[in-house]
Amino acid sequence: MYRALQTFLIALCLLVSCLATGLRAQEDIRPLVDALGTGGFPQKIEAVKALAASGDAKVAEILQNLSDGKLYAPKTGGSVYLAAPTDGAYVDVLTGAPVADVPGNLARIKLNNGLRGAIGAALSQLTLLSPDRAARLAASQDLLKDANPDNLDLLNAALAEEKDVEVKSTMEAARAVILLKTDASAEDKKAAIDTIAARGNRDALTILTAAMENAPEDLKPAIEQNITSIETSLAIWDVAQNVWYGLSLGSVLLLAAIGLAITFGVMGIINMAHGEMVMLGAYTTYVVQQTLHAVAPQMSDYSLAFAVPAAFLFTGLVGIGIERSVIRWLYGRPLETLLATWGISLILQQAIRTIFGPTNRQVDNPSWMSGAFDVGGLAITYNRMWIIVFSLGVFVALLLLLKRSKFGLQMRAVTQNRRMASSMGIRTPWVDALTFGLGSGIAGMAGVALSQIDNVSPNLGQNYIIDSFMVVVFGGVGNLWGTLVGALTLGIANKFLEPYAGAVLGKILILIFIILFIQRRPRGLFALKGRAIEQ
């Protein structure tokens, strides 16, 4: 109650003082304005500060003109004039009225970085009271960075009127920073430290570290404790951020590798054209988007909803075509299949290059996939989040297909013992063709996802094929869980190595790790057991 009354009183005083300054004659600030044209840069900076402190309504406009280089003053000092938009004429700075007789030695008032900084700070103070929320937020953030004790009163005034939570918290932080610089009471300073520490981000850490230097002795333990606690929480958030990046990379790897795991696991063949299936999926997305853009522009935000099934069907059919025309002649000769599919990948790459050209194609992000949001100290972009959701969705759907459907049952039977499955009446050639189609179709869906975060070019697939192989070999063949664990492990390990070793060296370390890992477990993490697996 008492607090509310206090606030009200402060607001009242402020209102009165504002009215008073408004009522003051314009001539009151003319000496302050004229001071802008006299002396060296330090004096001019003082003049800018004085002008800002005057609170006159015209100050913002004058300072803006000054920073735009439109103000002129005699070299010897004296009245300041504003250059009129029309060439050669000068007008009065305050009234805007033409001035008949100007001194002959007028020169533009020069700026340096210090003066520009002072103008910027002054302008941001003035915008603290602006009705525009974004302007107030920007101004308070500026103040937080460049806390000047002169602005305390202004800030207090602005705080009293502020309703928006975010702007208010920024202002409170700025006020706290300023309080630390003034000789406020120990309690106030303590409260200020707590306010800053509550922000808990990197800025707060810098502020507190800076405050540590000239803080009174009795406050130092409190600051120190807050610094360590912020550092700990930042470290935890850093780990969380790395895990998030790792999950994001892992989900991309999962999407790219899971189709390969199926074809390799069931048919025992290495499909080197798998990367090109991903690429075809990405180009399908491009074509769907362009078509939709031409036919129904209002639907283009939902083009991905059309692109996913289109890519699945198209690449799936291409896959079945490849299986029926080439691969089925090569069963039992895995190394030859590897060569033939490599040849197919070259043909597909060159075909796309001939049709669409060698340059990158632009695939737009729909509005619901662009932008980012913060969770605590985590910055999460929407497109990465949706890709994680999408890849997990694909994973679960595939798992259900394998475990619950008749086709899945037949597929698992063929994986475990081809001849026995064939004897039980399963048409293994059909299972093979459909499996290859399924694996290719999933690669196509991976292409849709990758088109959102990577360049759509004929080489798209090449960048992922080796990583996909690593995931499959690491995770083990014939088990989807192995692929999941493999993809996420490699993704997270990659992102944790990056800060220490750099992106390239991190990748090299991962490759070396996998090469060594294969020596220990030649069949991967989750190897299928049983004699049927032996060659």
Added chain:
Amino acid sequence: MITQMLFSRHEKKVLWAVALILLAAALVPLANLLIPEGNFFHVPGHLVPLLGKYLCYALLALALDLVWGYCGILSLGHGAFFALGGYAMGMYLMRQIGDRGVYANPLLPDFMVFLNWNELPWYWYGFNHFAFAALMVLLVPGLLAFVFGWFAFRSRVTGVYLSIITQAMTYALLLAFFRNEMGFGGNNGLTDFKDILGFNVQAGGTRATLFAATAIALALALILSSAIVRSKYGKVLVGVRDAESRTRFLGYRVENMKLFIFTVSAMMAGIAGALYVPQVGIINPGEFAPANSIEVVIWTAVGGRGTLIGPIIGAVLVNFGKSIFTAAFPEFWLFALGALFVATTLFLPKGVVGTVQQFLASRKEQRRADAVERAYQDKAAAEAESRLASLEPQAAE
């Protein structure tokens, strides 16, 4: 014993091939240097390094064939050994530039000056001596293959898994050599060579000599491979290829046999790379690209794996085709190469040489069968005649 192995009976075809290669080693330089321009038999100067390049590729394909065709190890990383040999030679050539580089630093190659390095990294020491560099051309790929193979073969990584990790090996090296911090010139690699053993690399005489050296190296490698393949060890190697477990159960140390041939093959690939670099004039990380290694596999497959002449013919044929194609229809080269991969695996699994051999063998078989048939018929006819003859007197009676 080694001499006995080297000069014991070789296949007639291999000896013919060696003679042909040596003839080329003598004739191409002569035709380039002695026969005047304009003459029909003159070999133009730009063609000599191109032909030399083909022979380097042939040597690389032969090396791959030793492990793939005779031991069943499909290495998708042989380009790495080739490139390592090339880098060792490139380092020697870099050191030979001396103070003639752009920055005129007598000790450091240009790219190190550019990166503000002040002293030569330790691993560049010694490369100013040709003998040391030549040793490294053999040792570095050999050692890498030995260590890699030691781990891989002992833990019985076979088949597709081995192919994938060899691919990962060359990919890792590709990424590593792209880094400037590695001290191998990063993205640009090593180039701007001036001298080799004191002779200008660009000069016609040097190029002709390099071609001859490549041809001789290829001929020697062919003799060595033939000796290995025809030895007892070579026979067991084929056993490993066809039935690894059975060979192991018969008491052979399969992993040691694989390790030996893998290391020898890597060294041959290293020599090919070392001969390649001075003729082409540059070595960069692109040589480590997995796609290059896979291309070597297709040369071998086209020519015929499991034969010694096949990979040589395949490498020369495919690369000759590549030169023609990329000049005439650059758009279609990848189509042609891709189709070659598919067609070879589907229709020519034994390659050109293997198919011809099979055809000849079947004709020989046919001829023998014909001969047997004819002999039988002759014999039958003779018998009938003699029986007739023995009957005749009775008839006369």
